[in-house]
Amino acid sequence: MTSIIQAVELSRWYGIVMGLNNVSFDIEPGLTGIVGPNGAGKSTLISIITGQLQPSSGQLMVFGEVPWNNPRLLRRIGYCPEGEAVPNDLRPLDWLRGLALISGVPARETRARCEAMLDKVRLPREAWSKRLGEYSKGMRQRVKLAQGLLHEPGLLVLDEPMNGLDPMGRQEMAGALMDLASHGVSVLISSHILSELESLCKNIVVLNWGRVLASGGQKEIRADIKNWSEELSIECDQPEKLARCLFEAGVLAGFDIDPEDGLLHIRVKEPVTFYEQWTGLLLRSGVTALAIRSQSRSLRSIFEKVTS
């Protein structure tokens, strides 16, 4: 599949502060998440993709073009920035109409277009007469999303779009983004709310300290780390006995028994070897296992591993 974004040895510095450090990756069409803690370089990367910043070195191409100072390319990119900053004194329809005119939406179509976008992001019509400064965080996010969609972009870039939304709002936002993706719009989302990206995005780019630690499909990333030490929580009737048995078999890198709930937390050396021996070891120990939970297969644990 052709990449829509290609970064080659991309770096960005703010004076002596590093924003991005020699990163290379490809992003394919569809829903893609950028994951990383604060200061990881997510916003810097998004700013370069949307043509607000230039790379210090290396190259980034979006739809095969350099974004900086490229209005022709910006016709194909919609942007929804992080934070709550909006022009507080304006009403949503006025703001959107102004931005639509700047984007080149024909004047006779702006009003209908802006109303359609506000409906699309489900901003209640009774709220349209209020100024943006009077809006809740969630309503501002909706208006920000609407302005990003005004000119029918092929790529929508959202910086922390779930911030400030309640669970219902997050679900609606996720639904709206999936709907866009189903209509052929590629969506790039940065977030630290991993659970949403996990269910939403096919592909993930993991950033930390300005470097890409992992990128690709979630399955690929998981496959890459299948031999990382695995963490399991085991609920059983004799945790000490099971721990001793597993330790003597030499499959554990470490273990811990939670005195409160009696859960046995283990770290295994080689997951593949461990799972081959697990049933036999459990039978030999004579312990009754009630539940086993992997702590290492969620996106959160992947993220924690690669950023640790």
Place this chain on the structure above:
Amino acid sequence: MTADAPIPPPIVPQRPAAAPLRLEPNFWTALRGVWLLTWRGNCTMRGLGMSAVALWALPLLAWVSGAPRAHHSDSWSLSAAYYHLVVDFYFFLVLPLVCVRSCGALIRDELQADTLGFLLTRPARRAALVVVKYLSQTAWLMMLLLAQTVLLFCAGAARGVPNLASVLWILLAAQAFAVPVWSALGLLFGLFTNRYIPAALLYGVLVELGIGRIPTNINTLSMMRHLKALLANNQTLRDLFDWTDQAVWLPIAALLVGTALFVALSAALFTFREYHHNAEMQK
């Protein structure tokens, strides 16, 4: 119809496929959009209230300072006090500072508030964006300052200052050149540095008060000098300020060239320099 006749397919209304949106970004639509944002943003209760207070402050000062006193024994000294307030204080101090403050903040305030990204990611040339922002803000300022000047002259009329009509016209004409040039200068300073007010004051001391008074051709760099030349076409002001009558075309040309130069430099700066909240916060 027989029993074994084929059942016709249901009639499904064919919805026409939505035509792709055709974008026609150009300078004029961008100007229209930015103007809409400018006047809508300013026409708020808070914004209009602050403007109203600011608009009445100076006329009130003119009215109070024009109260009959011992040293205002004749109409000449009354008009001198009034016109010094209007020309020296309002036209050559308040007006430039208002323009520099307003247009210097044009990009800086959006940068600080982190709303500039909404504008920069529009499919429009950066140079066009900064020019339309400048034009919109200057148009708004011209309307406000027109109201300010009219109110000032109303205060003068209330105090019985002579020759108001002739001075009003020349002042409004000069203001039509002064607001664009000071605004363009403010825009340029605002794009250069976030300390644009001190920078503008330094410029005022060095160029307007320093170089402008050097009796060689270098003093054409002073915009204030050209504005004085325009105002000197009025007999009342000429007599009062001891100015000499000068041709108007050279000062007008100089002011227009100065405005165009400042705007062009601003457009170039905005095109090639990064203006980003993150980069700004790292400074």
